Amino acid sequence: MRLQAVKGTADRLPADQPRWRRLHEVARRVLERAGVQELTPPVFEFAEVFERSVGEAADLVVQKEMYTFDDRGGRRLTLRPEFTASVLRAYVEHGMHTWPSPVKLWSHGPAFRAENVQRGRFRQFHQVNLEVVGSAEPVADAEAIALFVDILRELGLTGVRVALGSVGDPDDRARYNAYLRDALAPRAGELTETSQERLRLNPMRLLDAKDPGDRALIAGLARPLDRLGDPARAHFDAVAGYLRAWEVPFDVDPAIVRGLDYYRRTAFEIHAEGIGAQSALGGGGRYDGLVAQLGGPDVPGIGWAFGVERVLDALAQADLAAPEAEGPALYLVPMDDEAVGEVAHLARRLRARQRVEHGYVKRAPGKGLRDADRAGARYAGLIGARERAEGTVQLKHLATGVQRSVPLADLADALERPESIAEPATQEV
Template sequence: MRFQTLKGFNDILPDDFRYWRFVLSKATELTDRFGFMQIDPPILEETRLFLRGLQEGSAVVLDKELYSFDDHDGTNISLRPEFTAGVMRAYVENGLHTYPKPVRLFSIGPLFRHEKPQAGRFRQHVQLNAELLGEEDAAADLEIMQLAYSLYHELGFQGLTFQLNSIGCSQCRPPYIQALVDYFQVHYSALPAVDQRRLRVNPLRVLDTKEKATRALLADAPRSIDYLCADCAQHFQTLTGYLGDLDFAYEVNPRLVRGFDYYVRTVFEVWGSELGAQNALCGGGRYDGLVESVGGPPTPGVGVGIGIERIVLSLRAQGIEPPALAHPQFMTLHRGAAAKKKAVQITHQLRQAGMPATMPFGSRSLKSQLKAANRSHVHYALILGEDELAQGIVTVRDMTTGEQSEVTLADIVSWAQAHWPPPTDA
């Protein structure tokens, strides 16, 4: 009986980790640099938590994309489809609102949605999620966008575009939505079925339709940025002002809307060109009412979800080579039982001294041990045979040049330390 991964689930293989390590180490370096603290909510939560945050218009709810089941005590629980709800719950439950404001939090981990897999879309995917809580200044929106921007920029991406929009607040959005609905009602019979449905269920979604017929009508459709109340307009203007000052490349996209309904004011995405239809590398925005909706004090917040798989896919597509993964630098080769005992000791000493070292198992020929060292990209082979043992030395062979020299057994650890990491090739 052979098994395979579930539909939409993937193994992340050793070769993939070249990219994953590159991305994740850059990500954590950046969150540190921006002053974010890590928080890791559980993967499973009560289903009600996710439903509350999502509301009715979200596909996660609508299309039953949640992985839900009953726990042994009958509680319905779900694999998290997004980070924000769990982070908000943890924030309230643990009293993080008593931390000095603003509270900057980030998480990295898998999310689960029962979707049909497609290019750049899987049932399990990993996100870097960042939230900035307790601050309504537009500079906070900016900071979240800067974090995402810096990640892509420092990973070496080219040709990404920041898409920005403001969808208003509970004051100004309802009139806008009404205007939008009114506009499309006139053309209702001309709309494709999908958009007629969207107009009824989640009118904002009509804005990012892929239907040509609807897109033609969108040119003259009302835009949310023209309906903003004074406060929202001011907020948006301040944000775009900062972005301009930073020479930050972005486009205001009046058709940008987000999947989760809790967003207010700022929404943004970063688009890449190598991902097919799933072109969003990250998405985020402001969600001022969310903490309150899970039982906490009124707290403004901004956040972003950054898809790691999509970054890895795009890195590959753009031909960006991550640094090679660390592999053993030293391998202690041995001939004969006595030498092997010594090799075990040396390998142990090297590892204790913090250096990557391995040794061949069994008692294969020196030739096959060298072959193994070569294939594992070992930098130095430390050869320990009868002769070396008798003289109290180790023959060290540089596997890149083939040069050999002798080091006394007593000095081998300090010799290795002096040669690790090895001098880089000019």
Template sequence: MGAIQALRGTKDILPEEVGYWQLIEDKAREILAKAVYQEIRTPIFEQTDLFERGIGEATDVVGKEMYTFTSRGGDKSITLRPEGTAGVVRSFIENNLYAQGGVQRLWYTGAMFRYERPQAGRQRQFHQIGLELLGSSSPRADVEVIALATDLLQSLGLKSLKLDLNSVGNGEDRQNYREALVHYLIPYKQELDQDSQDRLTRNPLRILDSKDEKTQKIAQNAPKIIEHLGDESKRHFDTVQQLLTDLGIEYQINHCLVRGLDYYTHTAFEIKSDDLGAQATVCGGGRYDGLVAELNGPDTPAVGWAIGMERLVLLLKQLQQAPVHQPDFYLISRGKQAEAQALVLSQKLRSLNFTVELDLSGSAFGKQFKRADRSGAVACLVIGDAEAVNQTVNLKWLASGEQTAVAQTQLLSSAEKLNQKIQQLRSP
């Protein structure tokens, strides 16, 4: 039998790349904590009905892309989550989070699953960071979440960012617009790509989001949803634009921006980067005031976004080297008693918050010293037969080559001074 390989559309995240992922996650925790968002973790599979009702049966996600299977008992249809919002809303309802009153600010990170053609930055198992603000219909909530996404992306060093903005109005606005859009598109039906022809009766707004060039040209002259907004929706959208201006966040109106899921209302937005070519969208989101009620919860306005981790990592690779976690000490030993002492010493140093790589090879000192040089450690600690007998350790600063013999107890008791010297030597 041949070697077992990862399935198509899945990808190992190897140690040399994990640093980018940790950087993104750490920045997200830092920035969202300042705005008092709390992390929530939901299951990666849910009842299929959650996504059919929440996302919409006429969407591509539900119609073509979900991984759905029957439970082993044969009584339930189960789906691997294709996005994060529906699961968070289900948890919000099931756990009565709304009973706490006020606004709930939640964020999540994890794997999602969609069956589509794998490409750079897009896998069948992919990962997102997202947030959901539930309980406020204020335009300020829309702008808060946009501002936090902008803060996160800029804190990671991204500069060539563009915010696309649109309003998809409320249900009545969309119905009026849907009729106008279909009326405009019907004469062009045979010129539309096949997917758009199918959407003409099921989900015509999604035609505006088509990637087919000919369909895009036709859509450019279509009626604009902004022209079909009621007074309330216009006021909401005008306020969002003014608040973004107040914060100094630049944006452009994209009349073809509708987002791919049925639950969106009012504000829809995407943040794009020029550096990713055709797959330019890094963050997408908007308001979804009807979703909680659609899933049998109380009438609760909400707004949120999701950032694709894989695409963001692609961008970061162009901007910077992966963060490297180098050890403070590389600990070398040879001989039975020395190796036992080295293990104990490494654990004691780690308990004092030092990063220690213990050489477990048992090879000759020369080979261990070469590995110490390659490790990026600031200092090397050496225990041989003589040091083991005397309970000492040889401390060698790798950059200068300076070395001294130190009692192991003294090394541990001078942890504060050692840490200060390590930080000084690490400084550029």
């Protein structure tokens, strides 16, 4: 069998790196200016970490989509399918409830789900994740959402849609689910099989149905946001109020629901056009109670994650210029065998201050300049018998063709003062 990357995984090639790097730099800047600290959890955890976070009523599908395996010590481990459970496990394990509250943590890295592959959906994918633990205040929700939007804005992404909803408090959810069951009971037989299944297990998820028949049956019913209890309603109104005051544009989506039980109140998603059927860049919500569920103190929290591949896809669709990879400041060309070692040694010394590369075999000057050009170098430095005798290097500015002989001792300085070398008066060929 021809070796290839596993389905749903991809190599991130050198040409891809500038885009990824820029995204992470922007995320880091926006978040850390807001006092968010970086946490890097391990890539795998005891399976129980995710199973407990997911809860008993979680769809079997969720379990099936986890990469779970036994290690040689007989431990049952899972590659993280998301960050929240890992981050909260770390929060509990390190007693972060004693830190100044709220504790704001961000993370980034790969996550794994054994799903079928399509545009924007991979088996190894990458997320940037934020958790704000220890505040139940609506202002925390608003700040989290605003930070998400700020990152996208700073990246230059426009035309994204923030959809804000609420799944209510647990009582609200229970009441709403009961309402759905009652409302749909007479006509349940007309629903598709999946929807009937959902009606049984997690009626709220019916709102995600795409089948036109199902949608017609659901259309006239109240949505979660219409049935909030007073506390959840007040919370939602406060979050919306902050966002309006801060001029963070959003749409109210009364029908946002979540597949997992631990979500409370605020739920939101951010979508972009033009990146296929998987249009959600990311989303998040409040999960009061989850930390306790993981064996920690009963502290509230809110978080979000976005898919790096999806955001990059959206940026590509928006035709935003990708940052270019830079070449070396100097490319040294050895023009005889003895110079091979000399340029390598010289490069080593210059690298204290500049990016310097060199040829590995002797090259005719024409070839050497071509090598330097292809490496994307700003300068080429030629060293052969003449230069050795003089203790100099022929330094050539590739864009202008201006060249002069520079004593080895002055080379580092000459590289840092490009004007001096580009002066036509100094030309000597």
